[in-house]
Amino acid sequence: MKVQETSGKQVHVELLGPVRAVLGGAEVPLGPSRQRAVFAVLASRTGQAVSREELIAAVWGDSAPVSAPGSVYTYVSALRRALAEAGVADSKETLHSTKHGYALRLDPHRIDTVAFDKLFARAETMAGAGDHRGAAGTLEQALGLFRGEPFSGVPGPFAEHMRTTWAERRVAAVEALATSRLALGAHVELAAELGALVQDYPLRESLRALLMIALSRGGRQAEALAVFRDARETLMRELGTKPGPALRQAHAVVLSGDEAPEGAAGVEVADEPSGPSALRHANSEVFVGRDAEARRLRDRLVDVAAGVGGTVWIEGEPGIGKSELLAVGLADSERLGCQVGWAVADQLAGRFPLQVLLECLGIDQSSSDPDRADLAGRLRTGGPEGGGTEDGDPIQSVVDRILSLVDRMCHRAPTVLVLDDLQWADESSVSLWRRLAAATRQLPLLLVTCSRSRHGRTELDQLRSRVRANDGDVLILEPLTYLDVDSMTAELVGGRPGQELRKLTARAAGNPLYLREMVGALVRDQAVDLIDGVAHVDETQAEDAPRTLFAAVQRTSQSLPERTREVLRWAAVLGAEATIAQIAGLSGRLVPEVARAVKDAMAANVLGHGEPRLVFRHPLLREAAYGSISGPMRGVLHKQAAKALADAGAPSSRVAEQLVAAASDLDSWVGDWLVDNAAELSNRAPLISAELLEQALDLGGPRDPNRELLLVALVRVLFRLARDPEAQARQALAISTDPTRSAEMRQLLAATLLRQDKRQLALQALTEAEVDPSVPEIWHVRHKSLLAHLRRDVTYIDEAEVAGKAAHAEAVANGDAYLVAHALQTLWLVESVRRNHRSALKYVDDAIVAVDGAPELAGMHFNLLDNRMFTLQNLDQLDEVDVALATVDELTVKYGLPVGPQVSAAVHHYWTGRWDEALLELNTVAEDGPAISYSGLVDPGPNGLLLHGVSALIALHRHDSASSAAHLDAADALLVVTAAEREACDFLLLARSLAAVQSGDVRRGLDAVKRILNPAYADMMLRHQWLPDILRLALEVGDHDRVAEVMEVAELEAARESVPTRAYTALHRCKALVTGDPEPALVAVGHYRQVGRRVELAAALEEASVLLAKVGMRADARAAFAEAAEIYTELDAKWDLARAGAKMDEFGIHHDVAATSTRAAAGWDTLTPVELRIAELVASGQSNPDIAVRMSLPRRMVQAHVTRILGKLGVRSRSQIAERHHELGRSATGR
Structure with a gap:
């Protein structure tokens, strides 16, 4: 950035108070308030181009007058004159015009907000290194930059937002200063100061925690406990939440009488959902080169705090700085009143359905939230009371409850959910994340995902595309520029890098982690010399520097003492279960000894703060520690870990992780453990359960006393995985000693044979032995149900x-x-x-x-x-x-x-002409994606064919080529095999036909629907509803054989109706088209009008208008066409309206299509009665689940309606619906 200078003097900008610009000790007159606002926006983004539209939005918001662009031009010209008159040499270059806006080119270090940020960052570094005296002095210097209310004296949304932001930043600095002063023993003075601050910020838990520690250290424990009680009551009354970990930890410290660990009062975590662990352990002390990305993330955070949801996708190579960006960009989450759920996916846990999302939301049986604990219990047992069944699906049963949980979280407070390392996430979590992404359009919910590049997973590419398509942010992190590399190196070594050091850091290719580890190794080896502020390296020592990222990471681990490396190896083996106590038990070392090793690893920046569990600062550091273990030894360690976890009663999934990772024969104890834990493990990790059960059966052999129980467990899990365990079920039946297990195995054997289309064998399996009267009633019920189906x-x-x-x-x-x-x-x-x-x-x-x-x-x-x-x-x-x-x-x-009933409802709405309602129903299915089940994502079957068929057909009628192409492409991946799928494919066949016709290939369009004319293709297909359309195509291409075939089918379908209705009416239309007689078409018109079939009514009217025109009945033709055009307009069927108009033009009958083809699309008056009621309930502050119960609607339908209400009203958040409702004085009951 080129900085303009004037005789050695530069402009100083003050934003942390009244907005001012000072040059050479004299204030630059910035003019009236809005002109100052323009300057403030430009100064806040110094060196960056700000568009005129952004300036208008920042200064006027939604109330910008028509003259705003001219006013901006006037203000900029006036600011240039003021700068020139104050002594700036080239004011036009200083306030530079770009293609679309303006850029203020000043030295950023002379802007007080930038100076504050640098001082704050420096103080954090000092405090982290234990230099609390230096940190306190630096923070006092930073706070001294405030001269009153930030950005005061300027109007507009931007200034209001910045005032809020900087008020939060100031309090954060005050908290950091208090933390350092506490460490210096200034608790007596602090107690009074913090007490006053708590009065100003009663909901700020971190302030109260600091106050409690200060009071406790001053011997005022009773007052400290009173602070906690008041906080608990205030939080419950105002927010409906309990105190978070920071307050609870302070409370525990006060009760114990111990000294609080350094910095304990200021730890930022959330209770439930699981807190932002990355905020605690990411190394954000040196963060450069991502200003634009961090700003975008902060903007999204501010948006969600204001009620506007969104999605952010961050992608880049390992070590590029994704996690650090998250830590910096989301650092203000708690201060802005957001609750945060944060999880990092693990490679092994990718085999556990919903694992990473459960961690993100804090769904665990130990949760203090009964709903979360119950959800976790259902996943473990398959039911609310452990009554899992062989065909119950614990995954499907909780998916909607998880979505409802997020709804309720967002109702309590704006919510940020973060998934890091998404490339390792299980398929079900990714699919459910996609559903949550749809909810961000109408909930205060921010979803942030991080993934490595080149992950090779199609579903992640699709998710990233969906984020982009839904106006989310896709941030692809590129390597740091050489300037950023220099800046980061300087921060790490304490001086400007010299030439040799620059050559060396170029090896990192802009990768921050590689750079940090490489430079860290040089510093540890004392290979860096600072001379006159320049960092030099010895060329011979530089040759030994690591040449790859992984080598650099390994070098860091290898530099630690052996006892610490041993602890790291155990931490790498244990993964998410690694704790100091667990490692002590496995390694045979004393807890204090392990704790010292952990402290060494944290000091070396290998481990981060993730108490009580140990967290590697970066996955590559864990990979390096794990890679240092020889192959055979890994198996031994994993087996030891599995046994220790099993003995400690750890969740079965954690034990199974270790057993699978051992990749060797199972030990003898595993068979007994599987007998006790197979049901739970099968619910949480069916694939792993099947694998371990098969290994245990092979290991035990035919004489194993556990064989029957292990076989039964294996049949259950294989059946629920949609595999065919026929052989295993017959083996289990042959050795069964229990009537109940025999009944279950016989049921599963018959169901398996039915899946294979072996109906007679299934009947035989089910009837060859009577169900023992002593078995539970459930098996009698299932037996007779399956038998009825088979017969x-x-x-x-x-x-x-x-x-x-x-x-x-x-x-x-x-x-x-x-x-x-x-x-x-x-x-x-x-x-x-x-x-x-x-x-x-x-x-x-x-x-x-x-x-x-x-x-x-x-x-x-x-x-x-x-x-x-x-x-x-x-x-x-x-x-x-x-x-x-x-x-x-x-x-x-x-x-x-x-x-x-979304798909059935959509078909009904299609024929009654409520196409927007049809699409609303279908969108709830499309947004969900494939059903999430125990065995993975379920093929959509008939519903998928109808979903894409109806959606594509509506899009084609509306001439929406992009949407129709997307649905037709998606449908190409679906199979049409079963009878139900053949019966459901008619909409799709018509859509493909219409697409061909619109491309000019009528013959191909006719061929696309030939299967509809075959009565043997699908008995239950309602082929009569499409016959007039097919007949029109056959007549257009002159295919007389096809015309005769259509008429034959039409006669047959009409004759089969015992009560003349749809097929009978379709036959009338066909007769009219073949004979040219308009009378049968008019009979059809009368019927459709009477019963309310708007789509078929419009088509019949169009056909009648043409036939009437052909026989010279022009007035009747004009009237029929006008009514058809009106219906097509209601449907927004642009293609049909244009086609009908072109036909009428041939007879000299013209209609103002342009006047007809507009319909109201936005505004309060466009809301349906259901939407009005939902809008009223949203305005009253009710959540989607509450509205769903009140209106007896599925929650997902309420969500879809709210999204559409937002669009129709042109607002972005639920709170804005309430504001609009209040402004208009409207309510559903009052309309």
């Missing part, structure tokens, strides 16, 4: 009807609600295939009565309601479909079902 076969309709009626009679006689409903559902299916929808409706209604009110049959109830909606749609009783949808929503909420 349902509608290949031959008449036989299926006879079997269904017989099964129903037997179930009624036995009083079995499930089997009654199942038999009735079979009869519903028979009548639906026959297209006898009236009879089908009677059967499904009776089935619903049979299961209503039975919580254990909620899943069956859900399926039956979905069946009922299908039938109602075919009967054109569309109002009743809306009622059924509301009932399904209530059922989903009441019983916490893992899925809702």
